[in-house]
Every structure is written in structure tokens, then in C-alpha cells.
Amino acid sequence: MPMLLVCTLGAIELPIRMRRAAAAVAVAVLIVAVIQVARFERSSPIKSISQYADLYDAIPRSDIVNVRIADQLSFEWAVYYLRDHRAVYTKGELIYYPAAQTDKSSEKSRAADAEYILTDTKQEESAIWSNEKFFLYPLKAPRLQDASATNK
Structure with missing residues (x-):
């Protein structure tokens, strides 16, 4: 996630089209991360020891x-x-x-x-x-x- 933040902040000085592309990539990576966490939660039968x-x-x-x-x-x-x-x-x-x-x-x-x-x-x-x-x-x-x- 820190690398994603650095890339997004680095894209601030780019033209508007590149900024939108960087934002779209950031949103896609975030969605994939949330899906992975949800998938792990469903697959883990033990929630407490x-x-x-x-x-x-x-x-x-x-x-x-x-x-x-x-x-x-x-x-x-x-x-x-x-x-x-x-x-x-x-x-x-x-x-x-x-x-x-x-x-x-x-x-x-x-x-x-x-x-x-x-x-x-x-x-x-x-x-x-x-x-x-x-x-x-x-x-x-x-x-x-x-x-x-x-x-x-």
C-alpha cells in the first residue's frame, strides 16, 4: 500500500489523463485487496481460540x-x-x-x-x-x- 500511495502522489504532476489512470489503478488494487480479505475470512473456520x-x-x-x-x-x-x-x-x-x-x-x-x-x-x-x-x-x-x- 505505501508504494501505491507514492505512485499516486507521483502522478499528481502528470496530465489529467494519466492522473485518472493512476487513480483507476489505485482503486482496482484496493478492490482486489478487499476481495482477498473477504475470501480469507470466509475460508477460515476458526475465528477464536x-x-x-x-x-x-x-x-x-x-x-x-x-x-x-x-x-x-x-x-x-x-x-x-x-x-x-x-x-x-x-x-x-x-x-x-x-x-x-x-x-x-x-x-x-x-x-x-x-x-x-x-x-x-x-x-x-x-x-x-x-x-x-x-x-x-x-x-x-x-x-x-x-x-x-x-x-x-
């Missing part, structure tokens, strides 16, 4: 949660918001950082100790917490303090 941010406070930090999320974008946000939690990632992969081939035996034992499972798929049993993207289910009987913390 609040549905992902809810995850940060929904899960107790002291408990182990088994994360099984198929949707790649939801998985990335879950990894971000669960960075301070004790999470075991048994399903899902970061798009930009493919997982290396590692020994998964330690993760299997941690997954067996998990108190909760976080998924993006609705199950038959009722979730103890959910929003538009995630469902949290207990794997073990919740402790009294955890049950009161998740019902806030």
Missing part, C-alpha cells in the same frame, strides 16, 4: 491425562494448553514436528496410570467436562477434590 483455551483450566494439573485427539489442529492446541499438565499423548501428531520413532513403553505405563482421557470424539458415557472441541472422561473414580474442581 477460546474453545481451545478452555482446556487449560478444565483438567487438574496434578493428574495424568491420556490425550487421544484425531484432529490435527485440535491436537496442536491441546499440546499447547496442556504444556503445564501431566499429559500422555497416545493419539495425535504435530503437523509441523513429526514424531520420531522412540520406545513407547514408558508412555504405555504412564497411560495406564491416567485418571482422565481427553478426546475429540464423543463417547457413550457422559463427559465430566466438554466444550465445542473436546470431551474429558474419567478413567478411574475421581477423587473428591478433583470432582469439585472440574464442576466449576
Whole structure:
């Protein structure tokens, strides 16, 4: 846009016909820019990350949660918001950082100790917490303090 302004201001000393042509080009570029922004707005399904941010406070930090999320974008946000939690990632992969081939035996034992499972798929049993993207289910009987913390 600054270059367009410089070109338009430079055209001020040109004859009237050239000034009109420069103004027409400026208007055309502006219309194309507005169309591009409108097209991007329509194509972007996510307008807010609040549905992902809810995850940060929904899960107790002291408990182990088994994360099984198929949707790649939801998985990335879950990894971000669960960075301070004790999470075991048994399903899902970061798009930009493919997982290396590692020994998964330690993760299997941690997954067996998990108190909760976080998924993006609705199950038959009722979730103890959910929003538009995630469902949290207990794997073990919740402790009294955890049950009161998740019902806030």
C-alpha cells in the first residue's frame, strides 16, 4: 500500500489523463485487496481460540491425562494448553514436528496410570467436562477434590 500511495502522489504532476489512470489503478488494487480479505475470512473456520483455551483450566494439573485427539489442529492446541499438565499423548501428531520413532513403553505405563482421557470424539458415557472441541472422561473414580474442581 505505501508504494501505491507514492505512485499516486507521483502522478499528481502528470496530465489529467494519466492522473485518472493512476487513480483507476489505485482503486482496482484496493478492490482486489478487499476481495482477498473477504475470501480469507470466509475460508477460515476458526475465528477464536477460546474453545481451545478452555482446556487449560478444565483438567487438574496434578493428574495424568491420556490425550487421544484425531484432529490435527485440535491436537496442536491441546499440546499447547496442556504444556503445564501431566499429559500422555497416545493419539495425535504435530503437523509441523513429526514424531520420531522412540520406545513407547514408558508412555504405555504412564497411560495406564491416567485418571482422565481427553478426546475429540464423543463417547457413550457422559463427559465430566466438554466444550465445542473436546470431551474429558474419567478413567478411574475421581477423587473428591478433583470432582469439585472440574464442576466449576
